[in-house]
Structures are given as structure tokens and as C-alpha cells.
Amino acid sequence: MLKYIGSxxxxxxxxxxxxxxxxxxxxxxxxxxxxxxLITNPKLTPQAQEAIVxxxxxxxxxxxxxxxxxKNVFTLNLGISFSYYPTPxxxxxxxxxxxxxxxxxxxxxxxxxxxxxxxxxxxxxxxxTSEYISTVVGIVTYTIFTPLLIFIMIWFFGSxxxxxxxxxxLSPDLWIHTNLNAQTVFLYIxxxxxxxxxxxxxxxxxxxxxxxxxxxxxxxxxxxxxxxxLLSLFFWWISPIGIYGADIxxxxxxxxxxVTIISYAGNMLVxxxxxxxxxxxxxxxxxxxxxxxxxxxxxxxxxxxxxxxxITNFVLSMGFVVSGGVxxxxxxxxxxxxxxxxYSVLAKDYPLAAGALIFTGIFVLFAHLVVDIVYAxxxxxxxx
Amino acid sequence: xANSTDESIEEKLESPLAVRAKLMWRSFKENWKIFSESRxxxxxLWIVIIFAVAGFVVYPILAATVWKTTSLNAxxxxxxxxxxxFLQNNPAPPSFAHLxxxxxxxxxxxxxxxxxxPREFMLGIVAALITVLIGTLIGTIAAFFxxxxxxxxxxxxxxxxxxxFIPFLxxxxxxxxxxxxxxxxxxxxxxxxxxxxxxLRSQGLIIKSKPFIESAKVSxxxxxxxxxxxxxxxxxxxxxxxxxxxxxGAIFSEATLSFFGLLNIKMSWGxxxxxxxxxxxxxxxxxxxxxxxxxxxxxxxxxxxxAFYFIGRGLDExxxxxxxxx
Numbered sequence: 044m045l046k047y048i049g050s051x052x053x054x055x056x057x058x059x060x061x062x063x064x065x066x067x068x069x070x071x072x073x074x075x076x077x078x079x080x081l082i083t084n085p086k087l088t089p090q091a092q093e094a095i096v097x098x099x100x101x102x103x104x105x106x107x108x109x110x111x112x113x114k115n116v117f118t119l120n121l122g123i124s125f126s127y128y129p130t131p132x133x134x135x136x137x138x139x140x141x142x143x144x145x146x147x148x149x150x151x152x153x154x155x156x157x158x159x160x161x162x163x164x165x166x167x168x169x170x171x172t173s174e175y176i177s178t179v180v181g182i183v184t185y186t187i188f189t190p191l192l193i194f195i196m197i198w199f200f201g202s203x204x205x206x207x208x209x210x211x212x213l214s215p216d217l218w219i220h221t222n223l224n225a226q227t228v229f230l231y232i233x234x235x236x237x238x239x240x241x242x243x244x245x246x247x248x249x250x251x252x253x254x255x256x257x258x259x260x261x262x263x264x265x266x267x268x269x270x271x272x273l274l275s276l277f278f279w280w281i282s283p284i285g286i287y288g289a290d291i292x293x294x295x296x297x298x299x300x301x302v303t304i305i306s307y308a309g310n311m312l313v314x315x316x317x318x319x320x321x322x323x324x325x326x327x328x329x330x331x332x333x334x335x336x337x338x339x340x341x342x343x344x345x346x347x348x349x350x351x352x353x354i355t356n357f358v359l360s361m362g363f364v365v366s367g368g369v370x371x372x373x374x375x376x377x378x379x380x381x382x383x384x385x386y387s388v389l390a391k392d393y394p395l396a397a398g399a400l401i402f403t404g405i406f407v408l409f410a411h412l413v414v415d416i417v418y419a420x421x422x423x424x425x426x427x
Numbered sequence: 428x429a430n431s432t433d434e435s436i437e438e439k440l441e442s443p444l445a446v447r448a449k450l451m452w453r454s455f456k457e458n459w460k461i462f463s464e465s466r467x468x469x470x471x472l473w474i475v476i477i478f479a480v481a482g483f484v485v486y487p488i489l490a491a492t493v494w495k496t497t498s499l500n501a502x503x504x505x506x507x508x509x510x511x512x513f514l515q516n517n518p519a520p521p522s523f524a525h526l527x528x529x530x531x532x533x534x535x536x537x538x539x540x541x542x543x544x545p546r547e548f549m550l551g552i553v554a555a556l557i558t559v560l561i562g563t564l565i566g567t568i569a570a571f572f573x574x575x576x577x578x579x580x581x582x583x584x585x586x587x588x589x590x591x592f593i594p595f596l597x598x599x600x601x602x603x604x605x606x607x608x609x610x611x612x613x614x615x616x617x618x619x620x621x622x623x624x625x626x627l628r629s630q631g632l633i634i635k636s637k638p639f640i641e642s643a644k645v646s647x648x649x650x651x652x653x654x655x656x657x658x659x660x661x662x663x664x665x666x667x668x669x670x671x672x673x674x675x676g677a678i679f680s681e682a683t684l685s686f687f688g689l690l691n692i693k694m695s696w697g698x699x700x701x702x703x704x705x706x707x708x709x710x711x712x713x714x715x716x717x718x719x720x721x722x723x724x725x726x727x728x729x730x731x732x733x734a735f736y737f738i739g740r741g742l743d744e745x746x747x748x749x750x751x752x753x
Binding site: 069175183198370393396397 | 466467586682697733740
């Protein structure tokens with residue numbers, strides 16, 4: 044297993060080098076190149092231009108520049124943003140990355156579970172009107188033009204019902220009384236999620252070791268999950284930053300809903316197709332002949348086998364979800380990576396745009412790694 | 428004597444082309460029967476037909492008659508796609524003169540909608556054609572030759588799959604002037620080397636192991652001949668299926684980019700929403716007061732993307748027999 048993760052990490056490093064190379068040559072392939080943009084800027088004096096050209100090494104041959112750029116990327120030195128001068132690009136990205144991470148981890152997890160369970164029952168109810176309707180609804184939400192969906196969602200939940208805030212990721216009138224950094228709260232939320240996830244994983248492994256009975260395993264798993272969730276809720280409740288965390292979560296509900304709606308259907312449709320193929324297998328007939336209850340056949344025999352293509356699809360849809368994130372983030376003014384990317388492109392802030400693109404790539408790459416490891420855990424046929 | 432019977436037999440036999448056409452017609456009829464049973468596919472087909480008729484037939488007719496710039500019922504020289512209607516305050520709600528109202532720049536919404544339709548079709552189909560062409564060629568070549576060619580293209584496909592597609596397009600269009608054809612080219616090239624290659628390669632591998640490939644090899648067919656005449660026709664249905672999904676993807680990408688105002692184009696559905704949005708008519712509470720600015724283009728994008736996807740789902744049942752009811 045460790046060997047497998049190691050080889051995957053090496054692959055990812057190679058992919059990353061290729062990705063950075065593409066971004067670098069893109070920067071230099073634009074009409075005139077980055078050099079002419081600096082030089083033709085009328086606000087700069089000739090001395091300043093010369094200094095910039097020298098400082099950025101723009102008069103060196105291209106391959107030397109490329110080696111330097113590569114070196115800088117891997118030491119996280121991504122240059123200085125034009126539009127937030129003189130903030131380094133890395134600081135901006137380090138600030139925005141946790142926000143994207145939080146939004147998308149929550150949304151993709153929900154989308155996965157919704158898609159998985161609805162796809163399961165869709166295949167089971169093949170041919171009924173409910174199956175037809177939910178397939179159509181699924182495809183419509185899958186292909187709906189995201190801004191259209193967001194306009195309607197903001198209007199309905201934000202204005203008409205008025206239960207969710209319209210945009211931004213925090214309420215200014217709450218945060219004005221504190222000198223607390225939103226960044227810290229984001230990091231604490233991520234930490235809490237990480238702890239809960241880790242406890243769930245550990246309790247699952249422990250239960251697997253201890254007992255051979257499914258009932259006991261489930262009991263251990265659920266009890267430890269409930270305990271850790273309650274404990275973390277309690278800590279947030281008594282801590283002074285609890286209310287700020289709740290504020291962020293409250294602002295997060297609407298974007299998470301949107302990302303879930305646009306991405307659950309992909310999982311659902313793949314799960315449905317995969318279930319339809321599994322149902323025709325012999326072992327399902329055997330299970331029926333044994334007289335097992337319908338629900339047991341569906342959940343234990345069919346769904347577990349049919350799950351693997353859904354996880355593959357999950358891998359493939361990661362890039363799509365991040366792309367959808369550009370629209371979602373910019374329309375909800377959620378200052379994450381997607382919004383940073385869009386605004387840096389619109390402001391012609393090339394160092395920031397390149398940095399944001401590279402880190403979006405890294406984000407997708409690592410999501411793939413995580414999914415690959417989960418895949419290896421789930422599929423008993425895959426052993427490394 | 429023998430010669431004359433041969434000739435008479437040959438006269439009775441149809442030419443190979445006619446036989447092939449007949450066979451194709453028969454398989455088309457069979458597949459059409461399966462396709463027409465899937466309600467989703469038929470709905471998608473009808474939506475596409477309606478849009479195609481609206482864009483390619485209705486718009487030219489209307490442009491030549493009602494929206495003619497010198498037509499007497501409107502003021503002199505009003506071009507519904509580019510002109511400003513001075514007779515009213517803009518944006519104006521739907522009225523008899525403007526069936527879907529006008530936008531903040533005084534242009535007729537319905538005219539813009541119809542004017543953009545053929546362009547959306549062109550973009551989607553050109554991008555999907557390039558994708559499928561590249562995907563089919565590379566997928567079958569990789570499957571047929573195997574070895575280092577196979578490994579190279581599969582790793583390349585892995586990289587392309589990992590690419591954050593729309594962020595990448597956003598960066599490209601921010602850096603250079605991208606018009607509709609360039610965009611179609613970029614989308615087609617990028618997605619052609621991606622997932623579609625993997626899928627078509629695996630289909631190609633299945634076909635490569637069939638006995639008729641062996642017999643073709645034995646009878647001395649060249650590699651190129653086998654790929655073009657035996658493998659590609661057999662992966663064609665699958666490529667056609669993925670072409671539908673790619674049309675959806677291309678139109679969606681174009682709409683997203685023009686919604687952010689990043690494309691160098693005159694008019695498109697995404698750009699219509701961009702115009703309304705930047706003019707400040709789509710804000711939280713009052714979106715329904717100006718519904719004609721964003722609902723028609725938004726619904727059109729959703730409908731056309733959904734329709735091509737529906738057709739793809741319908742074709743899926745033709746191509747993949749395991750999904751059928753029986």
C-alpha cells in the first residue's frame with residue numbers, strides 16, 4: 044500500500060512538472076509575451092522597466108527562465124501579484140486555498156452520497172414513472188447553465204425566503220467587533236473535519252480487527268462517530284470562536300447546495316447504469332433464490348459491487364467540479380481559488396493567474412490521489 | 428457458355444455499393460427503432476430540431492421581413508441585433524413590437540436569441556467533430572499498435588483528464604483574443620486527447636481481438652487498411668455517442684466563458700446574460716422584474732445542452748445493449 048502511494052506520488056510529481064511547463068509556456072506564448080506587457084506599460088519609467096526586466100530575468104534565454112520558474116514554483120516562490128502589489132502570490136493563495144478546500148470537500152461528499160443512494164434506488168425502480176422523472180430532473184440539473192441556477196437559488200433562498208445570506212463568506216457586522224482572523228476560523232473548521240474523518244477511519248479499522256460480527260463492528264463505528272461529532276460540537280460551543288465558525292457555515296450552505304445540485308447527477312446516472320448491469324449478474328439471482336429480503340440484496344449484494352464505477356466517475360468529475368467552482372465562487376463572492384483565478388485573469392494579473400491555475404491543478408491532483416487510495420481500500424480485487 | 432452465365436449472374440447481383448447502402452439502411456432502421464423507444468432520446472431530438480429550425484430557417488425569414496432595417500412598421504434603420512430602439516425606455520418588457528422585450532442596450536432579445544442559435548450549433552458541432560476525429564484516430568491506432576504508442580497516448584490522456592478545463596480556458600481567453608472558431612478548436616483539441624481516447628481505445632482492443640481482423644491480416648491487408656476499414660467502422664457508434672456529450676460540453680464552456688465576458692465575439696447566449704448582469708439588472712430581489720433579460724438565454728443554454736445530453740442517453744441504449752430493458 045505504501046509502495047503504491049509512493050509510486051502515485053512520483054507520478055503526480057511528474058504530472059505537476061508537465062502542468063507547470065504548460066502554464067509557463069502559455070505565459071510566454073501570449074501575443075508579445077510577458078516582457079512586452081511590462082515594457083509597453085506607460086506608467087513605468089525606462090529605469091523601472093529595466094529594473095523589472097533584470098529582476099525577473101526576462102532578458103535570459105527562454106530555457107533558463109523556465110528552469111528558474113520551475114525552481115521557484117517548487118520552493119513556493121510564485122512571484123508578486125500585480126493587482127495586490129506588493130503581496131506575494133503565495134500568500135494570497137495560502138489565504139484562499141482553505142476556503143475552496145472547505146467548500147468543495149463538503150459539497151463533493153454530500154453530492155457523492157446523494158448520487159450514490161438515489162442512483163441505487165433508480166435502478167431498482169426501473170421503468171416506473173418515478174425513475175423517469177428523477178432521471179430527467181437529474182440530467183436537467185446536470186446540464187443546467189450554472190449561473191441560471193445560482194440566480195434562481197439566490198432569489199429563492201436569499202430574497203424570497205430570506206433565510207440565507209446573499210453573498211460573501213461572513214457577516215461584516217458580526218466580525219467588526221473582533222480582531223479575529225477569518226483564516227484561523229477556516230483552519231479550525233478544516234482541522235475539526237480532519238479529526239472527525241480520522242476518528243471514523245480509525246474506529247472502522249479497530250472494529251475490523253476486534254470483531255467478526257457485522258453488528259458489533261457497526262456499533263463501534265457509529266458510537267465512536269457520534270461521540271466525536273458531539274465532542275467537537277461541544278468544543279465549538281464553549282470556545283469563543285464558535286459563533287464565527289457558525290457564521291461561516293451559515294454562509295456556506297447556499298454555495299454547497301448549488302455545487303451539490305450540479306454535481307450529484309453525474310454520480311447518480313453512473314450509479315444507475317452500473318447497478319443495472321450488476322442486477323443481471325448471477326449472484327443477484329442466487330441471492331433472490333435464497334429468499335433474502337429485497338433491501339439486503341439491493342444494499343449489500345448489488346450496490347457494493349456497483350459502487351466502483353461511481354468512484355471512477357468521481358475521479359473524472361473532480362476537474363468538472365473545480366471548473367463549476369469558478370462560477371459558483373464568483374457569483375457568491377466566495378473568495379476561493381476559482382474567484383481568484385477569474386479576477387486575476389480579468390485584471391491581467393499574470394503571476395497570480397498562473398499561480399492560481401497551478402494550485403487548482405495541484406488541488407485536483409491530490410483529490411485524485413485520495414480517491415485512488417480509497418478505491419484501493421474498497422475494491423478487494425485491487426491489492427498493491 | 429460459362430461466360431454468359433457469369434455475366435447473367437453479375438447482372439442479377441447488385442453492385443457492392445448498393446448492398447452496402449441497403450445494409451446500412453437496415454441497421455439504421457433497427458437502431459432507430461431502439462432509439463425511438465427511449466423517450467428521453469426523442470425529447471432531446473425534438474428540442475434540437477426545434478432549435479435548428481428556429482436558428483437556420485425562422486431567423487433568416489424574420490430578418491428578411493419583419494426585422495428588415497428599412498421595414499416601415501419600425502423606425503427607419505433599426506437592426507434588432509445591434510441597434511438601439513429609440514421609441515421606448517430600454518430594457519422594455521415583452522410587447523407586440525418586441526416579443527421578448529429589449530435589453531439595456533435597446534436590442535431585441537428574441538432577435539439576439541435566434542441570431543446566436545446557428546453559432547452555438549456551429550461551435551458545438553465543430554468542437555465535437557474535432558474531438559471525435561482525434562479521439563477515434565488515436566484510440567484505434569493506440570489499440571491496434573499497442574506498445575510505446577499506446578503507453579504515450581494513455582499517459583497523455585491521463586494528464587488531459589486531470590486538467591482543470593474551464594480554469595485553463597479562462598486563463599487562455601484572458602491572455603489572447605479568442606473568437607468562436609478558435610474556441611471550438613481549443614476545446615476540440617483539448618478534449619480530443621482526453622477521456623474519449625481511453626474509451627475508444629478499450630473498444631478498439633475488443634474489436635482487434637475479433638477473428639475478422641485476423642483474416643484480414645492473413646489476406647494481406649495493410650495496417651492502415653485494417654484500421655480505416657475494419658476497426659474504425661466498428662467503434663463509430665461509440666464515437667458518435669461521445670460526440671453528443673462533447674457538444675454539450677463545448678456549448679456549456681462557451682456559455683461560461685462568454686458569461687464572464689472573456690470571449691471576443693459579437694453575440695452569444697452567455698454574452699446576453701453577461702450584458703444584463705453587468706448592467707445591474709440581475710440582483711437578488713428584483714430578478715423577476717427583468718426576467719426576459721436572463722431567462723430566455725439561460726433556458727436556451729440549458730435546453731440545448733440538456734437536449735444533446737438526452738440524445739446521448741438515448742444512443743447509449745442503442746450502443747450498449749446491457750442497458751436495454753429486455
